Amino acid sequence: MHTLVGGAVRPRSGDVVLAQVERLGHHRRIEQPNGRRSALHLGDLVIVAYADRYATDQFESHVPRSLGRVQLVASGGIASQALSQSRSVRRATDIVPLGLVGDELGRPLNVWDFRMPEVAPPAVRPRTIAVLGTSMNAGKTTTMHYLLHGLSKVGVSPGSVKVTGTGSGNDYWVMLDAGAHRMFDFTDAGLASTFRQPIPVLESAMTQLVAQLTTAGCGVNFVEIADGVFQQENRMLLTSPVVHDLLDVVVLAASDAMGAAHGVAHLRERGFEVAAVSGMLTRSPLAIRETQEATGLPVWGIPELQAPELVMPVLGIDPALARQPEPPPPAAWPIELEGLDPELIELADVQLADARLADAPTAPLLHQAI
Numbered sequence: 001m002h003t004l005v006g007g008a009v010r011p012r013s014g015d016v017v018l019a020q021v022e023r024l025g026h027h028r029r030i031e032q033p034n035g036r037r038s039a040l041h042l043g044d045l046v047i048v049a050y051a052d053r054y055a056t057d058q059f060e061s062h063v064p065r066s067l068g069r070v071q072l073v074a075s076g077g078i079a080s081q082a083l084s085q086s087r088s089v090r091r092a093t094d095i096v097p098l099g100l101v102g103d104e105l106g107r108p109l110n111v112w113d114f115r116m117p118e119v120a121p122p123a124v125r126p127r128t129i130a131v132l133g134t135s136m137n138a139g140k141t142t143t144m145h146y147l148l149h150g151l152s153k154v155g156v157s158p159g160s161v162k163v164t165g166t167g168s169g170n171d172y173w174v175m176l177d178a179g180a181h182r183m184f185d186f187t188d189a190g191l192a193s194t195f196r197q198p199i200p201v202l203e204s205a206m207t208q209l210v211a212q213l214t215t216a217g218c219g220v221n222f223v224e225i226a227d228g229v230f231q232q233e234n235r236m237l238l239t240s241p242v243v244h245d246l247l248d249v250v251v252l253a254a255s256d257a258m259g260a261a262h263g264v265a266h267l268r269e270r271g272f273e274v275a276a277v278s279g280m281l282t283r284s285p286l287a288i289r290e291t292q293e294a295t296g297l298p299v300w301g302i303p304e305l306q307a308p309e310l311v312m313p314v315l316g317i318d319p320a321l322a323r324q325p326e327p328p329p330p331a332a333w334p335i336e337l338e339g340l341d342p343e344l345i346e347l348a349d350v351q352l353a354d355a356r357l358a359d360a361p362t363a364p365l366l367h368q369a370i
Contacts, residue, residue, distance in 0.1 A: 002104040003101075006099040009067060009100060012063065012108075015110050016108070017049070017067075018045060018101055019045070020043060020098060024040060026089045026090040026093060027074070029075055030046055031075055037075060046072075050080060051167065052080055053078055055073075057086050057088060059073045060084045064080065067100075071095065074166045076170075078193060112190035116212065120211070126218055128221040128222075129220065131223070131251050132234075132263075133225075133227070134253070139278060140253045142278075143251060144175065146305035150307055151179075152179025155219075156220055157220075158181060158220050159180060159181050159182045159221050160183045161185060162185040162226060163209055163223055163225055166192075167186075171183075171185065182212070182213055186205055190205075206223070238270050244272075249272075251300075252277050254277060254279045254280070254291070255281055275316075276299070278300045
């Protein structure tokens with residue numbers, strides 16, 4: 001941070017701002033760059049980004065016209081003026097901007113300044129699968145997580161992008177933990193949030209993100225479009241020829257059978273091939289049965305999502321990409337228990353369990369016996 005820009009300035013979406021915590025509300029933690037969520041306290045100074053937010057389960061907010069009091073509307077570090085909120089959350093945390101973070105010339109820094117270098121979209125790309133949802137928290141991230149996990153285990157090298165939403169590190173870390181070969185989101189394309197962004201900007205970001213996966217050598221591309229199919233930007237994106245050209249097939253995440261049936265019909269009317277349904281509804285065997293009867297599609301819970309032999313033919317993924325997983329390596333120091341006193345082994349097990357609970361070094365009893 002070289003300069004702090006204040007006075008009569010109008011913030012833009014993506015502008016980086018230094019602010020002070022004035023009142024704690026719903027978000028009492030903020031994400032660090034390494035993914036850890038740090039506890040907030042009154043008077044803390046935080047560096048966040050201005051952006052609009054659309055979250056049916058939390059807040060609707062817009063970037064203000066001046067550097068007045070705003071709210072922390074997302075734990076990823078998003079500042080804007082809350083307009084409405086779900087009754088299921090507390091009031092947003094209040095923060096007071098102290099100024100826009102500027103460069104050495106006093107020019108405000110913006111997330112756009114840190115976007116990835118553009119790449120030319122390759123003429124040929126891998127199979128590209130969209131995961132859409134009927135609403136926020138319908139199960140899109142979980143669906144993506146286990147699809148990636150299963151395919152990564154057989155060497156398919158799946159890549160993942162999240163092309164719409166509000167800046168947050170959670171999905172980034174989740175997909176890498178699941179085994180994603182590469183993971184990007186709209187912040188890598190220079191956007192702190194995609195709410196109220198022009199559709200050409202979103203089309204360009206989506207094209208670049210898919211191109212980045214392809215050039216990174218992913219065997220199959222997964223694309224998550226956040227929130228629900230009725231969110232205002234999503235409605236327009238689903239009619240975009242650019243989006244249709246990028247997506248080969250769709251998996252729909254839904255919370256209930258009615259949402260799944262209507263969501264599948266809505267997507268089919270717009271020319272998308274829907275291959276399967278997943279999401280929160282899979283917690284209920286009855287909801288699964290209703291969805292199967294209403295849509296005629298396979299319904300995948302977590303066990304099915306991470307079964308490559310099941311999902312690959314349905315999603316049209318080339319079976320030649322898969323290989324048999326290698327067996328796990330043997331233990332570095334195999335312990336031969338045959339011939340030991342059973343009572344001694346039982347005592348050692350108890351000691352090992354107690355040591356783990358106490359976060360202490362394991363007891364040497366078994367090693368002494370051997």
